[in-house]
Amino acid sequence: MKHTNTYRIMGRKARRQQREIADRQMEATAEQLKVYKEEQKIQRKLLAEQKQEYRSFEFKNPYENLENYYEDLTVNTQAADYQRGMVQQQQANIMQNLKGAAGSSGIAGLAQAMANQGAMQAQQISIGIGQQEQRNQMMAMKGASAADMAERGGEAMVQSAEMQRQSTMLGIEYGGMAGANAGVQGAYGNQMAGFGMQAGMANASLAATSQMISGGLQGIGSGLSGNLGSDRRLKKNINKIGESPSGLNIYSFEYKNAKYGDGLFQGVMSDEVPQEAVSVRDGYDVVNYNMLDVEFKQI
Numbered sequence: 001m002k003h004t005n006t007y008r009i010m011g012r013k014a015r016r017q018q019r020e021i022a023d024r025q026m027e028a029t030a031e032q033l034k035v036y037k038e039e040q041k042i043q044r045k046l047l048a049e050q051k052q053e054y055r056s057f058e059f060k061n062p063y064e065n066l067e068n069y070y071e072d073l074t075v076n077t078q079a080a081d082y083q084r085g086m087v088q089q090q091q092a093n094i095m096q097n098l099k100g101a102a103g104s105s106g107i108a109g110l111a112q113a114m115a116n117q118g119a120m121q122a123q124q125i126s127i128g129i130g131q132q133e134q135r136n137q138m139m140a141m142k143g144a145s146a147a148d149m150a151e152r153g154g155e156a157m158v159q160s161a162e163m164q165r166q167s168t169m170l171g172i173e174y175g176g177m178a179g180a181n182a183g184v185q186g187a188y189g190n191q192m193a194g195f196g197m198q199a200g201m202a203n204a205s206l207a208a209t210s211q212m213i214s215g216g217l218q219g220i221g222s223g224l225s226g227n228l229g230s231d232r233r234l235k236k237n238i239n240k241i242g243e244s245p246s247g248l249n250i251y252s253f254e255y256k257n258a259k260y261g262d263g264l265f266q267g268v269m270s271d272e273v274p275q276e277a278v279s280v281r282d283g284y285d286v287v288n289y290n291m292l293d294v295e296f297k298q299i
Contacts, residue, residue, distance in 0.1 A: 033187035040180035047176040063154035230287035
């Protein structure tokens with residue numbers, strides 16, 4: 001029918017417009033995906049450079065080869081030598097002063113006593129030097145222990161820094177990749193949304209077209225029927241099938257020309273209805289079914 005063809009043309013136009021919208025959206029999504037992939041490529045390059053720079057950083061042990069300043073300490077014998085010289089000088093002076101008074105036998109005894117006293121003083125000096133050497137050894141041991149602990153602490157620090165560096169590099173890598181992948185996944189999501197929109201619009205267009213065609217066929221008698229030929233001369237196989245509440249005859253019929261409709265229809269004859277509901281178009285009667293209590297429909 002003429003109006004059915006009009007609906008079909010409208011449906012095709014609507015579908016074409018929807019396809020154009022969907023195609024533009026898909027093009028925009030593809031461009032967005034391209035941009036995100038380029039950004040992903042740039043981020044990967046920057047990440048590789050940053051990792052290499054971080055990897056090449058050299059950590060040093062600040063306590064390595066620490067010198068033990070106590071291991072080379074020497075014994076200071078100047079005080080002991082001075083004390084020994086003073087004792088010897090005192091002994092010589094005493095011997096010189098008592099030489100005339102004591103006689104030869106007295107000198108011998110006095111010399112022995114002074115020798116014993118000198119031995120004791122020498123022993124005391126030796127003890128002082130030994131104590132100083134012992135203190136030097138203790139300080140050297142403490143210095144060596146402190147240097148060893150510092151070196152071990154430095155090694156532990158280097159190991160800890162290395163572990164932190166590896167952890168940081170791994171975190172940077174994961175973070176960069178996560179950001180780039182999120183952008184790509186977002187673009188893919190937009191692309192899939194575009195596909196869904198395209199499918200949804202196609203379904204909506206199909207449903208709308210079907211509804212328009214169906215409504216056109218069923219609503220021809222409610223205003224659109226005036227565009228259809230209702231003249232008896234246009235019909236064939238006319239059979240009365242009933243009456244309306246107002247007493248109008250209801251017929252089943254077919255159109256002689258398929259351009260008015262193909263199949264069996266229900267309606268009235270234009271020469272049997274009130275003339276205010278009838279008009280003429282292209283030399284044939286048409287009926288406004290809105291003014292009648294009869295439904296025009298295909299059966």
